[in-house]
Amino acid sequence: MDFEVWPEAIELGEMFAEEGYELALVGGPVRDLLLHRRSHDLDFCTSARPEQFEPILRRWGHDGFWDMGRKFGTLGAMRRRPDGTEVQVEITTYRSDEYDPDSRKPEVSYGDSLEGDLSRRDFTVNAMALRVPDLEFVDPFGGANDLSKRVLRTPVDPRQSFDDDPLRMMRAVRFVAQLGFGIEPETAEAICTMADRLGIVSAERVRDELVKLLLSDRPRAGIEAFVDSGLADVVFPEIPALQLEIDEHHRHKDVFEHTMIVIDRAVALETGPDGPVPAPDLTLRLAALMHDIGKPKTRRFEAGGKVSFHHHDAVGAKMTRKRLKALRFDHHVVDDVSELVNLHLRFHGYVDEPWTDAAVRRYVKDAGPLYERLNRLTRADATTQNRRKALVFKTAMDEMEERVRALKEQEDFNAIRPDLNGNEIMQELGLEPGPQVGAAYRHMLDYRLDNGPVGREEALAELHRWYDAQQQ
Incomplete structure (x- = not known):
């Protein structure tokens, strides 16, 4: 198989071989080579123990070295190329991870072969390796074939794999979002039956996978897989709760389906790197996901077959704060997303009756630094199929934004203070x-x-x- 391999990988392979150690490029970088994608972050595994390969890595990575993963057998280093780009590498001793049934952290034991190391990886598409410097391709579990089929399958029995590390189930739905792959039926069934096992994993590790999912190119597909698998019921029950039953007498939008559409629309409204909301924006995407989570608690059946969700914005904001705190998000993310949920209906009154300049000032002042995100969330939330209503809403939003631009030319909204201190x-x-x-x-x-x-x-x-x- 023909590979165009990073010269740094070849150089490291030669340095390890000189000392009598095996070294192989593994996981994502090998998968990305086959997908013709490039990365500056390279993962390796080796027959050497950390204390044995540390001197080699320090010599190679003269621009940076770190050992936060030492207790897991992992050391890292960085080197700058002449063009200024950085190449980061992490090298891990052949290993085997297992979970104690009551533990939140993996127990690490070293292995003695590349094939054994690959067998403990999450999916076959990540269980391929390239020995360096000889460039021998190693694929004991058919990862290249699964890659061509765009399918996620575990190298060993999925029940054993997910029992060893339940977070792999979250990685499965994350890869659905990142790679656009499907989950092989036996693997999907194991996730559904073992979803509760995710409860032993720390909130921080679950959060990190969720963030990667949301920041991917296909967050909607990942969220749908997250819910369909039952994993969301364990760590984010507010999302599957949006799948409200709809009967023939009381009609309203399918709230979950509406939320998925809002996510797609919000992503499409993100801007380039120089715009006000550069893509991908975690705060906007979380707000799109959570903007209606107050609806199940506030649903009321009204006369004439109508359904109301009064104050679901305020209720949803409180629920958002509680869930994001439980998932250990940074306080500023918790504050910003909760406030967006709280404000997401604020603009709708403008559509019926355009605001005074005072009301426009208050809207901008209350939104503060979230103003651009709030407008995008509000636009994304307008999913009506009625073309006339959609046009009226868009026209009103365009008009309000133009008024804000005109008022900002007269005064700095961010600096508004009373005329007397x-x-x-x-x-x-x-x-x-x-x-x-x-x-x-x-x-x-x-x-x-x-x-x-x-x-x-x-x-x-x-x-x-x-x-x-x-x-x-």
């Missing part, structure tokens, strides 16, 4: 710091949002008018 309010009213000053400040901020910039004299007059009214 707290010290000026205290001095003018003769107040000491306390709740009254805060109430006065909030009123003057509201006045500023309602009226735009006003002069100092007008602001002082409004302050005294408000304060006098409070004393009555």
Whole structure:
């Protein structure tokens, strides 16, 4: 088989061979070679123990070295090419991972052969290797054939594989999203029957797989596989809960199907690297996934066959915060996604009756740095098949955005403050710091949002008018 292999891989292979050790390129880089995709991150496995190959790797990786994975038999290094690009490598001793039934972390034991190491990998398409420097292709489990068929299958019995490392089930649905592959029936059946086993895996590891899925080219396909497999019931039950039953008397959109469409539309609305929401955007994609998770809790059957979901935005925001915290997302992601869910219906009132300039200012001020994402989420959420309604909505959103651009030319929304600051309010009213000053400040901020910039004299007059009214 003809390969165009990284020169760095050949060089490392020669360095290991000189010391009497085996070295092979494994996993994703080999798979990507066959898919004609290139990567600057290379994974290897070796017959040498970490303490034996560390000196070799340090000599090769003169621009960086790390050993955070030492307890798992893994060391890494980095080298810069003359053109400035970086090549990162990680090398792991032949190994075998197993899970204790009650443990959240794999137990590592070293192996003694490449074929044995490949047998413990997640899927056959990742269980191929290329020995270096001789370029011998090793494929004991038919990975190249599965790759051509675009199918995911485990090298050994799937029940054994998923019992050894349950996170492999999450990797399966992630690869559906990343590679566009299907899951082989026996492997899919094992995932469905063993989904509960995912519960022993740490939230952080599950989160990392979910993030990779969402940032892929096909997040919808991955989420659908995540739900169909039963894995979502274990770690993200709010998503399958969107599959609400619909009867002949009470009709509403299929909320899960609607959510999948919103994800597709949100991805399409992301921008290039120089745009306001560069693709792929995790915050926008999470918000698209979670924007309606409050609907199951708020569904009410109304007269005439209608169904309502009053306050599902506020309820969904609380549910979003709770779930993302449980999955150990960074606090800023939790805050931003929850706020987008909370605000995702805010624009709809504009469609019925265009806002005043004050209302437009409030919308932008409340959205803050999420303004561009919020507009894209709102557009993505407008999935009506009624062409007239769709056109009315788009026209209203275009108009509102144009008004925002015009207002921003007059004033900096991010810097909107009352015309009087707290010290000026205290001095003018003769107040000491306390709740009254805060109430006065909030009123003057509201006045500023309602009226735009006003002069100092007008602001002082409004302050005294408000304060006098409070004393009555």
